[in-house]
Amino acid sequence: MTDTNELVEIRWHGRGGQGAVTSAEILARAAISEGKYAQAFPKFGPERRGAPVQAFDRINSSKPIRVRADVDEPDIVIVLDPTLLRIINVTSGLKDNGILVVNTSRTLAEVEAEFGTKWKLAAVDAIKIAREELGVPIVNTTMLGALLRAFAVVETDSLVVPLQHRFERLAERNINAMKRAFKETVVKERG
Amino acid sequence: MGERIGIEVSQAIAEAAMLSNVDVIAAYPITPQTHIVEHLAELVASGELDAEYIPVESEHSAMSACLGAVATGARTFTATAGQGLELMHEVLYVASSMRLPVIMSVANRALSGPLNVWGDQSDLMSVRDTGWIQIVAANGQEAVDNVICAFAIGEDRRVLLPVMVHVDGFYLTHVIEPVIMPDREEVDRFIPPYDYPLPLDTEKPVTMGAFAPPVLYPEAKKAQDVNLRGSMPVILEHWDRFGKAFGRQYGPLEHYRSEGAKTLLLTMGSIGDTASAAVDKMRDEGKDVGLVQLRLWRPFPFAEFRNAVRDADLLVVVDRAISFGGPGGPFCSEVRAALYDEEKRPKVTGFIAGLGGRDITVAGFEDMVARGIEIAETGTDQEYEIYGVRE
Numbered sequence: 001m002t003d004t005n006e007l008v009e010i011r012w013h014g015r016g017g018q019g020a021v022t023s024a025e026i027l028a029r030a031a032i033s034e035g036k037y038a039q040a041f042p043k044f045g046p047e048r049r050g051a052p053v054q055a056f057d058r059i060n061s062s063k064p065i066r067v068r069a070d071v072d073e074p075d076i077v078i079v080l081d082p083t084l085l086r087i088i089n090v091t092s093g094l095k096d097n098g099i100l101v102v103n104t105s106r107t108l109a110e111v112e113a114e115f116g117t118k119w120k121l122a123a124v125d126a127i128k129i130a131r132e133e134l135g136v137p138i139v140n141t142t143m144l145g146a147l148l149r150a151f152a153v154v155e156t157d158s159l160v161v162p163l164q165h166r167f168e169r170l171a172e173r174n175i176n177a178m179k180r181a182f183k184e185t186v187v188k189e190r191g
Numbered sequence: 192m193g194e195r196i197g198i199e200v201s202q203a204i205a206e207a208a209m210l211s212n213v214d215v216i217a218a219y220p221i222t223p224q225t226h227i228v229e230h231l232a233e234l235v236a237s238g239e240l241d242a243e244y245i246p247v248e249s250e251h252s253a254m255s256a257c258l259g260a261v262a263t264g265a266r267t268f269t270a271t272a273g274q275g276l277e278l279m280h281e282v283l284y285v286a287s288s289m290r291l292p293v294i295m296s297v298a299n300r301a302l303s304g305p306l307n308v309w310g311d312q313s314d315l316m317s318v319r320d321t322g323w324i325q326i327v328a329a330n331g332q333e334a335v336d337n338v339i340c341a342f343a344i345g346e347d348r349r350v351l352l353p354v355m356v357h358v359d360g361f362y363l364t365h366v367i368e369p370v371i372m373p374d375r376e377e378v379d380r381f382i383p384p385y386d387y388p389l390p391l392d393t394e395k396p397v398t399m400g401a402f403a404p405p406v407l408y409p410e411a412k413k414a415q416d417v418n419l420r421g422s423m424p425v426i427l428e429h430w431d432r433f434g435k436a437f438g439r440q441y442g443p444l445e446h447y448r449s450e451g452a453k454t455l456l457l458t459m460g461s462i463g464d465t466a467s468a469a470v471d472k473m474r475d476e477g478k479d480v481g482l483v484q485l486r487l488w489r490p491f492p493f494a495e496f497r498n499a500v501r502d503a504d505l506l507v508v509v510d511r512a513i514s515f516g517g518p519g520g521p522f523c524s525e526v527r528a529a530l531y532d533e534e535k536r537p538k539v540t541g542f543i544a545g546l547g548g549r550d551i552t553v554a555g556f557e558d559m560v561a562r563g564i565e566i567a568e569t570g571t572d573q574e575y576e577i578y579g580v581r582e
Contacts, residue, residue: 025199028367032197040367044223044309044548066464068362069550162197 008153009071010057013090014080017049019140022166023078024055027144029162030154031059039065052088059153078147079103080126080139085114094119097190101150103127103139108186117191122150124185133177134170141167141174145181156182193373193437200331201226201364203372204270204296204356207338209240210378213294214265217245217256222308223360224272224298231268250275254282257293261286262399264390266342267293272360273300276314280321286353287322288415289400292345292385293353295323296338298360299460299511301547309548310360312460312511315488316521322415324354324422325488329445329463331370333486334358336439339378343429346385350422357488359461361548373437381436423490443492444499445484448474452481454560455500455537457508459485459522462551466509469556480560485522493529500530503537507563509556510575511545519543519575538567541575555579 010027014020021042028040036059043054056071073093078101084090091100100119102111103126111123124146126139133142141163148156159178164171198206204227208216216235218228234240243260247253250271261267271279276297286293299315301307315327324344328334334356341354358364389397403411427442434440447467449455458466463484473480483499485492500506510520518524523541530536540563545551559578566576 025367029197032195032367032369035195037369038197038367041361041365044361044365065368066468067553068366068461068465069552 205230215260443487449481
């Protein structure tokens with residue numbers, strides 16, 4: 001994956017209440033504000049706080065998105081909750097040249113030990129950042145920064161207006177968390 | 192010419208109703224319509240929309256309240272889905288037979304049981320014969336534009352009929368996508384003021400919804416049918432006006448690489464987008480396949496439809512609803528009926544797919560086309576196939 005001229009498909013894994021759906025929406029709004037085509041939607045189901053949930057993005061800089069179905073073979077997988085790694089096969093369908101972005105307090109070497117060298121890996125201690133910047137361990141906006149560090153699917157600045165729209169008086173803190181994650185995320189190319 | 196924004200389709204529909212200057216909304220929330228009416232309630236509460244929002248205790252009351260409102264001359268909107276549409280079912284006939292132009296968005300949903308809140312078109316098909324004009328949107332832009340068109344069409348004195356704008360539950364209602372939101376002034380210019388000819392007025396009492404014994408009832412029903420069929424040119428006129436004003440042209444059918452295609456996929460609603468991607472893939476592989484999407488379900492566009500499929504050898508019709516024990520999916524039945532008297536008619540194979548929120552993928556459409564061709568060549572003793580079901 002080198003540019004966004006082609007379709008980029010993203011799958012978010014989180015737990016109900018962690019904001020995976022919100023992040024997917026903010027990302028799509030940012031992409032659309034850049035003149036791109038994008039789609040965001042949740043895995044439709046009875047939402048329950050704490051239960052594993054998924055959300056999806058499709059982004060294409062030049063062509064309308066036409067497929068209306070879950071993202072089963074993502075280019076990028078983002079995992080908001082480290083405990084999901086133990087109970088869900090988050091890399092299911094992840095393309096061979098895909099990217100895995102995880103929130104973890106472990107080192108990148110430890111992440112690589114678990115997932116191997118097949119995918120580009122990006123790791124960030126998003127809980128630490130969210131606690132310090134927001135005062136709560138809600139990592140969805142933090143993980144937007146981690147995603148953009150791993151792959152510039154939109155410009156960082158394009159997230160600002162959608163974040164302001166969504167979070168109003170709390171927007172600045174979320175923007176800070178996003179930007180700090182962009183700096184602190186560590187990335188390892190595949191292979 | 193409007194602003195292109197990323198917006199959830201439900202919110203966009205609510206804002207389309209606001210842009211249309213709706214006066215009264217009576218609604219009861221139900222998945223997957225909820226975000227539409229929640230947003231309308233927010234817009235009314237914040238003062239952005241100057242309208243009466245009547246929270247009711249059921250969909251039956253929602254539609255009943257809408258009838259009263261629209262009969263006073265108030266522009267009226269509501270939305271529902273699935274079981275909610277079923278609960279208001281008997282009142283739907285009253286709206287059309289009394290020629291009360293309520294505009295309603297339906298977030299299409301499966302019907303119980305088993306309980307299922309996800310998207311299919313079982314609810315849409317269950318209200319087929321209620322006498323409403325029914326437009327089926329394939330994406331968010333069509334949903335917004337056709338809510339606006341619905342007010343112009345339904346309230347037109349030559350029509351005066353209620354209009355449903357169907358949007359697939361979840362597949363459209365819960366998706367953020369690019370939508371060009373028209374300017375309020377443009378919409379004001381497009382929709383004429385609502386001027387109901389005989390509004391409820393205590394100063395000038397009228398009888399509405401009167402009793403009709405056998406000596407009157409058939410005449411009333413024929414008049415209703417003539418009226419609904421006769422709405423076709425007015426619908427086309429307003430779509431044409433909309434195209435000129437907003438640059439987006441709508442018609443009863445949407446064609447995608449269908450010219451001269453030997454095999455045509457036929458769809459209604461949001462699955463058309465995925466089907467068009469499948470058509471591109473099959474075309475790249477040298478397969479002679481096109482797509483025709485139906486946008487106007489009632490009145491059914493017989494002439495345009497026959498013309499659109501005239502040169503095809505095979506139609507592969509995809510329904511997202513079952514007519515249990517009947518001739519197949521309701522859309523497929525209609526297609527067969529429309530073609531029966533034609534001298535040269537394509538073969539028709541019917542598939543039922545995507546029930547209760549089961550995704551139909553690009554590969555799924557490719558499978559159905561391949562299977563449809565196989566059935567057309569070898570025959571089958573079944574009227575239809577239910578696609579992709581574990582057995």
